[in-house]
Amino acid sequence: xxxxxxYEDDALLVCFKPVGLAVQSGRVAEPDMVSxxxxxLARQFDTNEAQNKPVYLGVxxxxxxxxxxxxxxxxxxxxxxxxxxxxxxxxxxxxxxxVVCGGGxxxxxxxxxxxxxxxxxxxxxxxxxxxxxxxxxxxxLSYRALDGRDGCILLEIVLRTGRHHQIRVQLSHAGMPxxxxxxxxxxxxxxxxxxIGIRTVQLQAVxxxxxxxxxGKEVCFELEDKLAV
Numbered sequence: 001x002x003x004x005x006x007y008e009d010d011a012l013l014v015c016f017k018p019v020g021l022a023v024q025s026g027r028v029a030e031p032d033m034v035s036x037x038x039x040x041l042a043r044q045f046d047t048n049e050a051q052n053k054p055v056y057l058g059v060x061x062x063x064x065x066x067x068x069x070x071x072x073x074x075x076x077x078x079x080x081x082x083x084x085x086x087x088x089x090x091x092x093x094x095x096x097x098x099v100v101c102g103g104g105x106x107x108x109x110x111x112x113x114x115x116x117x118x119x120x121x122x123x124x125x126x127x128x129x130x131x132x133x134x135x136x137x138x139x140x141l142s143y144r145a146l147d148g149r150d151g152c153i154l155l156e157i158v159l160r161t162g163r164h165h166q167i168r169v170q171l172s173h174a175g176m177p178x179x180x181x182x183x184x185x186x187x188x189x190x191x192x193x194x195x196i197g198i199r200t201v202q203l204q205a206v207x208x209x210x211x212x213x214x215x216g217k218e219v220c221f222e223l224e225d226k227l228a229v
Contacts, residue, residue, distance in 0.1 A: 002036065003018070003021065003033050004016040004018075005040075006070065007221060010214070011074065011075055011212070011213050012072055012074055012075055012212075013057075013072070013073045013075060014070065014072050014221050015033065015071050015072075015073065016069065016070060016071075017033055017067075017070075017071050019066060019068045021033055021065065023063060023065075033071070034059065041055045041057065041075070056075065056077070058074030058076075058083070060072055060080065060083040060084055061087050064201070066180075067201055068203075069204045069206060070207070070208045070221055072208060072221075074213070078213065079214065082213035086211060090160065090161065091211070092208070092209070093158070094158070094159045094162075095157065095205075095206055095208075096157040096159070096167060096205050096206060097146075097157070097203075097204050097227040097228075098154075098157060098167065098171065098178050098202060098203045099154055099155075099198075099227065099229055100153050100171055100177060101153075101178075101185075101186075101188055101189035101192050101193075102175045102176045102177065102189070103145065103153045103155070103175065106155075106176075108145045108146070110144055111143070111144045112143055113141070114139075114142075114171075116139050116169075117130065117137065117138055118136065118137055118139045118163045119133060119135045120164050125169075125183060126165040126169050127169065128169065128170075137161075139161050139163045139166045139170060141157055141160055141167060142157070142158045142160065143156065147228070147229050148229065151192055152196075153229070154227070154229045155171075168183070168184045168201070172185065172186070177189040179192060180199060180201045180202045181201045206223045206226045207221070207222040208222075
């Protein structure tokens with residue numbers, strides 16, 4: 001099982017998603033997190049119970065297939081509804097790290113804001129759009145520089161909205177494409193990625209905070225081994 005479980009109780013599963021594994025794949029025989037986790041939960045039942053009780057797993061939010069990091073899944077419909085409500089109301093707090101090319105004027109430790117409008121494209125990507133363009137949705141994030149060397153800058157990013165490919169598109173548009181991101185990168189970031197041997201998108205969900213659907217208390221999960229430069 002490629003997925004790593006960080007925390008589990010009767011209401012939820014908090015997991016680490018590795019690079020390259022889809023959360024939920026529509027392709028036959030392609031591995032994904034949902035299949036792995038359902039198999040894991042099914043193994044917890046005894047034989048008779050497993051035959052009569054379908055495994056429930058609620059997908060609350062997602063990460064792009066090339067992105068790693070923390071995700072929470074619901075183990076019952078009531079938990080799924082409460083967690084999904086927090087996502088819809090931007091009350092689930094997500095913090096990321098990214099290694100980018102550019103951003104030379106970024107002052108270490110100083111928080112900055114990006115606000116754009118995004119539209120999803122037919123091929124599955126996204127792009128910056130005009131505010132009045134059909135399908136355009138507001139996208140906001142905050143970021144600060146944590147470290148930097150050899151033309152790379154390590155950013156900490158807090159999402160204010162949850163749009164498709166939001167971090168990758170907004171940082172690229174701001175002149176700070178993520179290393180290893182050949183979809184939204186530019187010539188400079190691709191050359192730098194190749195020179196230092198980076199082949200995967202250097203973006204990771206490192207921290208997740210939300211209200212526990214059963215206890216009503218705030219919980220926070222954070223990776224120990226975080227993305228660095």
